[in-house]
Amino acid sequence: MGEVFAGRYELVDPIGRGGVGAVWRAWDRRRRRYVAAKVLQQSDAHTLLRFVREQALRIDHPHVLAPASWAADDDKVMFTMDLVSGGSLAHVIGDYGPLPPRLVCTLLDQLLAGLAAVHAEGVVHRDIKPANILLEATGAGRPHLRLSDFGISMRKGEPRLTETNYVMGTPGYFAPEQMLGAEPDFTADLFAVGLVALYLLSGQRPDADALARHFTDHGTPGPPEGVPEPLWQVLAGLLQPDPQDRFRTATGARKALATAVELLPESGDDEEPVEVFDQIGPLPPGFGPDGPLAGALQAPPPLQAPGRHAPGSGAPSPPSNPPPMPPRPQEPGSQPYSPARTGTLPPCPPPPRQPPAAPPPLPAQPTPPPTRPPQPVQPPQPAQPEPPAPQSGPEPPLPPPPAPTAAPTRPYTARGPRHGRRIRRPGPPPAITVPVVIVALLCFALGLWALTQL
Numbered sequence: 001m002g003e004v005f006a007g008r009y010e011l012v013d014p015i016g017r018g019g020v021g022a023v024w025r026a027w028d029r030r031r032r033r034y035v036a037a038k039v040l041q042q043s044d045a046h047t048l049l050r051f052v053r054e055q056a057l058r059i060d061h062p063h064v065l066a067p068a069s070w071a072a073d074d075d076k077v078m079f080t081m082d083l084v085s086g087g088s089l090a091h092v093i094g095d096y097g098p099l100p101p102r103l104v105c106t107l108l109d110q111l112l113a114g115l116a117a118v119h120a121e122g123v124v125h126r127d128i129k130p131a132n133i134l135l136e137a138t139g140a141g142r143p144h145l146r147l148s149d150f151g152i153s154m155r156k157g158e159p160r161l162t163e164t165n166y167v168m169g170t171p172g173y174f175a176p177e178q179m180l181g182a183e184p185d186f187t188a189d190l191f192a193v194g195l196v197a198l199y200l201l202s203g204q205r206p207d208a209d210a211l212a213r214h215f216t217d218h219g220t221p222g223p224p225e226g227v228p229e230p231l232w233q234v235l236a237g238l239l240q241p242d243p244q245d246r247f248r249t250a251t252g253a254r255k256a257l258a259t260a261v262e263l264l265p266e267s268g269d270d271e272e273p274v275e276v277f278d279q280i281g282p283l284p285p286g287f288g289p290d291g292p293l294a295g296a297l298q299a300p301p302p303l304q305a306p307g308r309h310a311p312g313s314g315a316p317s318p319p320s321n322p323p324p325m326p327p328r329p330q331e332p333g334s335q336p337y338s339p340a341r342t343g344t345l346p347p348c349p350p351p352p353r354q355p356p357a358a359p360p361p362l363p364a365q366p367t368p369p370p371t372r373p374p375q376p377v378q379p380p381q382p383a384q385p386e387p388p389a390p391q392s393g394p395e396p397p398l399p400p401p402p403a404p405t406a407a408p409t410r411p412y413t414a415r416g417p418r419h420g421r422r423i424r425r426p427g428p429p430p431a432i433t434v435p436v437v438i439v440a441l442l443c444f445a446l447g448l449w450a451l452t453q454l
Contacts, residue, residue, distance in 0.1 A: 002026075005078060006071035009037055010292065013284050020047050020151060025083060025280065027291050035068070039078040048077075054150050055079035059121055063114030065134060065148035084146050086135035087279030089200065093130065098203040100271050101228050103143070105261045108197050109254060110145040115189060116250040118147070122155045124184040128192035129173045130199055137278045154184060172205055176212045176241045187243040190253060194238030201227050212241040230260035 002011040009026045015036070016023035026037040040051050059066040070079035089107070092099070099107075111133060118125055127149060136144040175191035178184075198206040202224065214221055220240075223232035234256045240246045247253040286293055 005037070005039075005076070006073045009035070009071060009078070009080065011037065011039075012287055015280050018149065018151065020051065021078075025283075026080065027287070028080065032291065034083050035080040036083045037078050037080045038067075039076060050151060051077060051079075053154065057121075057123065057150050057153065059117055059123075061114055061117040063110045063145055063147060064117055065146040066150065081148075082146075083280075084134040084136055084148070085278045085280045086137040086276040088135065089130035089133045089145075089196070091279055092135065092274065092276065093200065093203055096272065096274050098226065099200050099274060100267060101201065101226075101231055101264055102261070102267050103274060104197060104200045105231065105257060105264070107143060107145055107200065108193070109257055109261075110143075111147060111193060111196070112250045112254040112257065114145070114147040115193065116254065118153075119186045119189070119250055122157075123150070123153050124156060124186060125150065125153050125189050126184055127152050127170055127173075128189055128196065129170045130196055133196065135276045138276050140273055140275045143274075143276055156184070172208055174208060175243070176208075177243055185243065186250070187246050187248065190238050190247055190250060191243075193250075193253070194235050197235050197238070198224070201231075211239060215239065215241050228260075228264050230263040231257075234260050 004010050005026070008029050010029065012025045012027060012034070014022055015025050018038070021038045021040045024037045024039060026035055028035050040047065055067045055070040057066050065081055065084060067079040068081050070077065115125070125147070128147070132147070132149040134146045134148050136146070138144055173192045173195050175188040178188055195206055195208055220236045223229050227235070234253065237247050237256065238253060247256070
């Protein structure tokens with residue numbers, strides 16, 4: 001089993017790594033489903049502040065993958081989001097190369113729709129690139145795109161966390177004004193969208209600097225090879241070096257794209273179908289589609305039957321599956337062993353029968369004693385002058401001895417019946433009475449002597 005984070009998220013296996021944290025596949029015990037968990041690796045104040053900004057972003061849109069919840073455990077923090085298993089656009093290009101124009105238009109439309117929702121919240125993404133654009137595992141069906149990784153995003157008007165003349169983002173997808181130190185704006189995200197579209201159509205990352213210089217020196221160039229003219233006009237409106245000449249909003253670019261799609265030629269029959277499958281891989285042992293497997297959980301210790309030793313008590317414990325015992329011969333009048341008489345516990349062999357114990361000795365009874373062989377008793381020692389105490393009645397019978405032994409019996413003393421109550425005379429014992437009487441006589445004599453001296 002994996003590490004349980006904050007008592008709710010069970011980390012299963014790592015599926016990715018970013019600049020400030022690792023992404024894990026995790027099992028959400030409360031919602032009973034797998035999620036993606038981004039765990040912060042660094043703990044400095046700068047990184048923690050970016051982490052807090054990212055987890056605070058809440059955008060509910062089908063083409064945006066934003067944080068859904070967060071948790072902290074000791075010195076670790078994390079946030080979770082939906083688990084997207086189809087990989088990124090970089091995986092698709094690596095598998096298929098350049099994509100058909102109509103498929104690129106479908107992906108570009110979904111990307112602009114998600115970006116419009118992000119901009120509507122006043123957030124600038126600042127890091128749009130193929131690796132941050134994920135796909136659902138839809139197979140041969142219609143692709144479903146999700147814009148992710150808001151680690152360096154910021155709201156317009158918020159203070160920057162970087163020094164002056166320091167640019168945040170991925171080299172190759174910077175807008176020209178970003179390189180000049182301009183404040184992050186929505187148009188910079190749209191420039192990156194145009195570069196991603198060129199990457200999907202050509203299968204190679206475009207040279208943003210050379211493209212910007214060409215636009216500046218020679219104006220808008222003609223469409224590259226394999227790019228239809230209507231689609232190129234939309235992309236040129238995204239790639240203008242001057243932000244004032246670009247599309248101002250993602251919604252405006254999306255409307256222009258919808259018009260261009262109507263002018264595109266139909267797809268040919270020779271085009272290879274693009275399929276998007278699971279890129280994460282199978283679950284590790286101990287986990288299934290519905291969560292951790294029941295057999296992988298640690299079983300509780302078995303209950304101990306009464307009279308048996310618990311493990312670790314120093315006494316040997318019986319095996320968990322004891323071998324069947326042979327049937328014991330039944331005694332007359334006894335009932336055969338039946339599992340139905342054991343209640344809800346599993347049947348277990350009956351305990352071995354013990355021989356009947358000797359009955360405890362009974363006190364003196366007026367009934368006549370039972371017939372028994374006489375017991376040898378030694379006569380009293382002649383050195384003992386104390387005569388036997390008078391008996392008030394016949395001596396009660398003695399219980400049968402536990403077993404005959406060769407040791408001699410104890411000498412007989414007049415202590416009364418062994419099993420009756422011992423008779424005690426009233427008053428203190430002589431060891432106390434004699435000293436008290438002597439002291440009293442001395443006091444009396446001393447008093448008389450004092451009276452004679454008067």
